[in-house]
Amino acid sequence: MLDFPNAKINLGLQIVEKRPDGFHNLESCFYPVQWCDALEILPAGKNTFTMSGLPVPGDPETNLCLKAYKLLEKTYNLPPVHMHLHKVIPMGAGLGGGSADAAFALRILNKLFKLELTIEELQNYARMLGSDCxxxxxxKPVIAVERGDVFMPALLNLSGYSCVIVYPGLHITTAEAYAGVTPEKPTCTMEMVLKQDIKLWKDIMHNDFEKSLFPKYPELANLKANLYEAGAVYASMTGSGSAVYGIFESDAPANLIFPKNYLLWKGLL
Known part of the structure; x- marks a missing residue:
């Protein structure tokens, strides 16, 4: 069974407070985009896992797709499978690619072996694998709170808008990103911000990580400025970086030029 785990962007990201467990409570709008990996899972004589596409650092045995399989296998005694992951979404970009792979592995296994898990049950398994899985x-678009794993409906439809995402090849660790942030409760909730016209977002919607990361990595600030100069109605870094995106009212300009080593995605929201 083949499926295509997709990325997400953060529309705003406010770090509200540090939790007793060492994590942070946040508030953000998660919005899906169709920059996709490919994940195939098939019944097999023994468990195997292969990868292609962008290189994934670390031991393949720690991949979240395998962790998803092992999580369900404990309860449902799943038969062996062959998994192949073709990696297209860059890592360390704030796009949630690894989390998407894990969640889609759960979804595929649920269908493949007719486990009949509900959405709530799948979400609870996914929370065991990562905060935004x-x-x-x-x-679908949500307002994410707490660790980014508790959701409220986001009454937001950006259909007809296009998006450009640029990844400059900087791998920013979560620890590095959070080290520069001072948590602060927002004066304007994400729900209130999303009700405003998108043309006003530039002044009222913020990613708290930009304040410390832009001076450290000026190419990120330049990317955001370039996207606004190209006509974006809103531009921001996504997640804890380092991908930066711009939202355009119509098709993205064809003449956007970035260094050859940057990864670029364009598409409709």
């Missing part, structure tokens, strides 16, 4: 179970 659960988002990709339903894969």
């Amino acid at each position: 659960a988002f990709f179970v339903e894969n």
